[in-house]
Amino acid sequence: MSIWDSLFGRTRGYDPTGDPDFRFGRYTDAYKTPANYAAWDESLHYFEEGKFLESAEAFMRYLLDEREDNVQFQLAEGKLYFEFYQGSKRITGFADEQQLRASASIAELKEPRADLLQRLLGMNYEMKYSRFAINDTNCLAIVFDTPVNDASPHKLYHALKELAMNADKQDDLLIDEFGESLLPTEITHLQQVAPADKALKLDFLTGHIQGVIDYLSQDLLNPEEQPGAVAYLLLDLVYRLDYLLIPEGYTMEALERMHRMYFSREADQPVTYKNIRLLGELQHLMRRAPESFNEELYAGKSTFGITLPANHDRLVSLIDSELPNMDWYQDNGYAEVASAVPGYIAGYALFNYSVPPPDKQLLELYYRVVEDDYFRKLGYQQLFLDQNGRPERRAIRAAISDITDQFRDEYPRLRPATSQLSFDNVVDFGRSYLSMVRELDLTKP
Structure with missing residues (x-):
């Protein structure tokens, strides 16, 4: 805040201090750090040299997301022990000189049922690397194992992702359908x-x-x-x-x-x-x-994401193909449908893609504006709609400026044209906001 703002009692218009620490949307593993990519290269190098345990250890460092604290591993007495999380499930495993094995408990099996076991056999047929099994504690589990000399980083990524994603999804679905025969297990970390x-x-x-x-x-x-x-x-x-x-x-x-x-x-x-x-x-x-x-x-920690990495051009194509469709609806008195068009664009992009981080934050800001009441009830202090339901000009511009500042070093050409935004109503704001996002230059130096 400048001295003039202090003297005349003006605020910057946006202050996230004190906001709750909620995370929205699906987890994505597309935003890897330089340290993650270096670990991937090390894993490949060690595997090619026949140092399989060192390769597996480096692979775990590739999976590690320090913000999530999602992976733990330890090399002891010639054996690598590891565990990582995917939503509701904890996946544990080890690697030694012969094999690499990972498993996740799905649910405690109270009684075997023919229809349940038949379902699992069918799912085993659909999976490429892992399989459902009953472990020695009478729990349904998903298991993956492979000779350690065949545990390349590429194979590990796809195999462990298949195991983790199925474990996270199927525990809830199977318990919902076969609740009389299954009990939840290993949920204390949630x-x-x-x-x-x-x-x-x-x-x-x-x-x-x-x-x-x-x-x-x-x-x-x-x-x-x-x-x-x-x-x-x-x-x-x-x-x-x-x-x-x-x-x-x-x-x-x-x-x-x-x-x-x-x-x-x-x-x-x-x-x-x-x-x-x-x-x-x-x-x-x-x-x-x-x-x-x-x-x-x-809420749980995650290691793998389902959304596909996408560049800014993919979002531009989506906006170009869909945003013009809102004009007819607004011109003919269908304001609710016209407002749903930019909502569909933002939602479709966030549901399907891991767009560049500035795009993701700006699309989430769109939701912050149009669902202002929901966020306020969750404990967020900033008001993005006024009492008449019109977008708050100063707060929105300041929030966009805050996002720009976060990524200034990585995207030096990121300069949102906030002067082109319309604040007359939510419908016009949605059109102008996505038009602004479309014109962003996310070129890296």
Whole structure:
């Protein structure tokens, strides 16, 4: 703050001090540090020289995310012991002169069931590196093992990712379906979400789904003649729920399933049919949420991500193909649909891609603005909408400036054109904001 700001009582407009430390969206392992990449090169070098334990140890350093504190390992008496985390699961393993083996407990098996075991056999067939098994403590587990001289860094990455992702997802899904025969196991490392925050997230889920249902029930849109408008509303909601609530278990899988179903190339179904299925899935989520949703809210460390690395040009292409579609809806009185278009763009990008860090933070800031009330209830102090629901000019510009300052050294040409932003209403702001993001220059020196 300058001396003039101090003298006249002006503030910078944005102060994140005291904000809660929530993380939104799926974990990504795309943002590796120079130390991670150096460890990868060491792992390759050691493997090519036949130093397999040293290669495995360097690989663990490649996986280590110090912000997550997600990996631990120790070389003792000619054996490498390691463990790492993926959401709700802890994966443990070792490597010696003969083999490398890793496993994760899924659930305690109370009683074997033919339909459960048949399900697991089918899933074993689908996996490439790992397999379901029953360990010596009568727990369902996923196991991967390989001769140590075949444990190249490339193979380890894909094999351990397959094991970890399936372990994290299947524990909740199998317990949800076969709860009478399975019990949760190894969940003491999870960080529980505060009851008040769980209640807030439940209200967000049910309130936003009901809001879309109420809008569609007003018959302002003809679902047969305007299926694209309905799709924008529903997909914007799917991605918004996923990014802002970060659910696990059934809800996470349901949101992923909705995305897969809509964009599946195998089933050549009309958009109207897909919209009906999306709406039915969302209604089901809303009905089951009061009983089950709270159990799907917890925080854990992760090692592998599912989103694909993407450069800024990928986001530019998405904006160019979708943003012009909002004009017709706004011009013809469909403000809710027009607002859903930039929401869909931001959500689709965050759901599918690991965009460059400045893009990610700016897209999250978009959510901060349009979901200002939700963030305020979570404990964030900054107001991004005024009492009339208009975007706060000074706070938003200051927040963009703060993001720019964070990445100034890495992206020296990052100069968002905030003068082009419109603050008249949320719809105009969304269009102008994504247009600003589109024009960013993320060229590195």
